[in-house]
Amino acid sequence: MQDRLVTMFGGGGFLGRYVAQDLLHAGFRIRVAERHPETAFFIKPMGGLGQTQFVAADIRKPATLARAVEGADAVINFVGILDGDFQAFHVDGAGNVAEAAKAAGVRDFVQISSMGASHDAASTYARSKAAGEGAVREAMPDAVIMRPSVVFGPEDGFINRFASLARMAPFMVPVMRSETKFQPVYVADVADAVATVLADPAQHRGKTFELGGPQILSMREINQFILDSIGLSDKPIFDVPDALGKIMARMGFLPGAPITWDQWQSLQTDNVMPDDAEGFAELGIQPRPLAALAENWLVQYRTLGRFASQVGEA
Template sequence: MRVFIAGGTGFVGEHVSHELLRQGHQLRLLVHRRGAPPESVEQVEGDVTRPEDFGRAVAGCDAVMNLVGIIREFPGRGVTFERLHVQATANMLAAAKQAGIRRYVQMSALGTRPDAVSSYHRTKFRAEELVRNSGLDWTILRPSLIFGPKDAFVGMLARQMRLAPVAPVIGSGAYRLQPIHADDVARCFALALEMPATIGQCYELCGNDRLRYVDLLDAVAAALGKPAPFKPRLPLGLMKLAIPALQGIPRFPITMDQLQMLVEENICDGRWKQTFGFEPKGFKEGIGEYLTQ
């Protein structure tokens, strides 16, 4: 297939693009700036929030894939959940329809629901609703916390622990996460593209390891060859008062949306494996492959 991809140069997008190429697909990527693409990859300069930039470039493809997403807003730069989750999805769907393309695959996020507290999850759900009501042959994938080389979250924790054996914990630290490797997410996207059984379905993707946050911190330290870090507790109530006043600072490490998503947990039942037919990479094994380099 020739696949048009928005978000194909980001962290997850690079893994998905590599897997699609490995499976023999041809790619047409929407990019902000042209680079030197590998063979079987075309590049189209444009912005996913400006359909006039890329609408015509979708023609001639067999499928459309939207991997665009942000975890933090910067309204002064026009980087908002509304624009990058909802409007971008509307633009991608419109371009697919105009080009007569039926197959459409969307990346969402585990925890997405209409009554979510976080704006991140609410806008992800609104984007999903656009996809569900599009009339296209759609599939939605909802990954949990994604880890792998160049990831943001585990990489940030590792950088902190390399500087000092201290890892502050907000609240109890007993909230659970079920991370999944970026290669496994990519494999699901590539498989879904050609599996008719996935049309009209939404899958929650998570790994096999269900870890408390405090245990995840210990696993990262162990992968670095370090002892378990000191974990000073930051009272949840106090952080809920402090973060709104500080989250506007770009270098401040957490927003209220991110805090909410962290403490409400990020786990799933793993039923996706029944459809896609493989076991995901373990968290400790996976981070050990790149944190020790």
């Protein structure tokens, strides 16, 4: 693998840094493509001398992509947003990267999509993810699609956000769509899946993998786990009525609003693996549960940090 070069668009992001670490340890060379490459320089010490390259590129601008994919054996597109111009990033951008990879003679392509991606989904986010998959496969029919559920880890914007809100909530913790179910997946397990595919790409070309963790948890159960982990078990959870949740979501354009309308639409559907989907099992990976890992970094939200009791304020 030492002669194989992988270009990673958005490789300095939350998932990208874990994949970079796995690929470097396996002996790959990597090229991290970012709009601002300096934001990913922290990856360089993970590998050996000359093992990591950085290049400026913007997936919305095709003219910037050729240099990023030149000489690459494989390309991974991590780029995704939770709010904003989904068409530009998820659809046109993904297609631009795949077209550039095809023109450069790249053999293997991995597209990081999202569980729930569907052309008839309620949310624009999920529909754009499905359209992005189509744009990639149009240029690179053998591309591998990875669809993780909500990804958790020390740097995530999901568990950490709810932990912060739970700590700040004065009397109770409001939870929208508390019965919506998720299959939280550990970031390092998703990275392992990506690295496994690239280690033996011929076995996986053209496949789609749904990557869900070993537990299916409701939004209420996730928040209760967080409260238990940060020593606030006695703080009650308030199930926000749908009528009120809709109003709050409609006001999502306001600064500080807790949720956008499109995110509200996403919450109308459970984010879990289809029964017949291929996932971690087919890759020989045993995913790890939220409870086995999250407490390691959630201690920062306890009143007295590691010295606080797990149950109660101190």
